[in-house]
Amino acid sequence: MSEPLFRGVMPALVTPFRDGAVDQDTYVALIERQIAGGVHGLVPVGTTGETSTLSHDEHRLVVDLCIKTTAGRVPVIAGAGSNSTREAIELVKHAKAVGADAAMVVTPYYNRPSQEGMYAHYAAINEAVQLPVIVYNVPSRTGVDISNDTLGRLSKLPNIVGVKDATGDMTRPTMQRLLCGQDWVMLSGDDPSALGYMAHGGHGSISVSVNVAPDLVSTFYNAALSGDWKTALYWQDRLIRLHKALFTDASPAPTKFALAHLGLCSEDARLPIAPASEAARKEVLAALHDAGIV
Template sequence: MSDPMFRGVFPALVTPFRNGAVDEDAFVALVERQIAGGVHGLVPVGTTGESATLSHEEHRRVIELCVQTARGRVPVVAGTGSNSTDEAIELMRHAKTVGADAALVVTPYYNRPSQEGLYAHYKALNDAVQLPMLVYNVPGRTGVDISNAVLERLAKLPNIVGIKDATSDLGRASLQRLECGADWVMLSGNDDTGLGYMAHGGHGCISVTVNVAPEQVSAMYNACLAGDWEAALQAQDSLIRLHKALFSDASPSPTKFALAHLGLCSEEVRLPLAPASEASRQEVLAGMRDAGVI
């Protein structure tokens, strides 16, 4: 049975900014709100955390702050991916040093390695740092798609424990579960297909929507884990418009707008991201109403 540490819903945390700098007080308050809302873990500095535009110093600081704030109440899965293997190793080493429970490592983007290159990249990380690692497959952002055949090989390595799958290919999830074995952790990377992913044998979701609606999304995944599919479907129905709205403009701009509307942080994003459009804002507000957040 897969590690119970990696079950349920994990927010892909936003990184709040104020006047161009990381707003540490707002970040701590957001983490506390997530834990109070019942989430099962935390994911700092993933895509939603605007990792692409954080300096290395900021990246490390946000992970450290997340671990310090969590104080062991829930596991912290630190985003440590890079399209340079050496840089990913360095970020993983730091995450381990400050007490993260695991690392989330995106497939190398832009340089588009071969399947063999992908295997070699993750094997190098596995060999360099003794920290549980989740592979993050998001071909829509990276330009590369890691195959189930490579994942089957990676699943045999001691530190590679599972995947964040943002392909929305649910049939692949079922095959992967059979190929990678019962211990392979499977987390959805898409809120809108998260319910279907759970039905295909998934263990949880690294979620954007939970930033905005922690109680509601946590309840949905608790229902899934308990096998209460009727309650999970009802929850999904109330959340689906919010799931969609948070990607109605470049993420995480709509999510930061939602959090700003709730008074939790500024809606500031870093260039090249722009604030959410007016049409996106209206969609987000409608989705928040459906979900019972406002």
């Protein structure tokens, strides 16, 4: 059996801001910290990167800067989703043009397409751009849940190569292996349940927590990938409070608070994301202590 196209842990990178603009120098420093911490790839302009409040020019800037900074050291999967198929195609075309290794395309949100509509959305992208595409399924945010059967159909298309699954449903990886084949890339999008996802055959994760603790989270995934479940369980227990704390308020406010506490970036986020609440801050600080980060 061949190795999956993508494996291991990849941060859903935060986009740092200062004075209302993308803080490019800090973004470069955050990327370097992730690579030094042992991550297996990078994912700019996903949900944690506040893609929904970036302008198109800022979106392209962040993707460009990530690819240039990374310089081929690890793969880059560029966020490129939209609830407009035409716009998603343009973003995937840009990702390909600037050298991304793949694009992450979220299921169309708000307009709540049918399963057939979602199939047609990804099929159109597959036809328009020759770049590997990871389907991002996060029904808690988008209002739609792409089914295993639809993913099975999509897996037959040459450029639709895998999924980021943020459902926390442990039955999905097994069913998708059976429906989509052994080459289908399965990445968790839910840090608290990622140990179970890996045990059920997952290949890795696009993670929020790794923004805060790249070395620790990478160690967890290296253990899981090697089948050392005892070590993986140790790190799961040590990191679980952090996984939960980073979602005690609207993301990425708690993550940016954690990074600010570590002196790595400002807390600034774009409205409607407000600063982390006092309760969230207390939980994040306790989680950082429990994980041995501070």
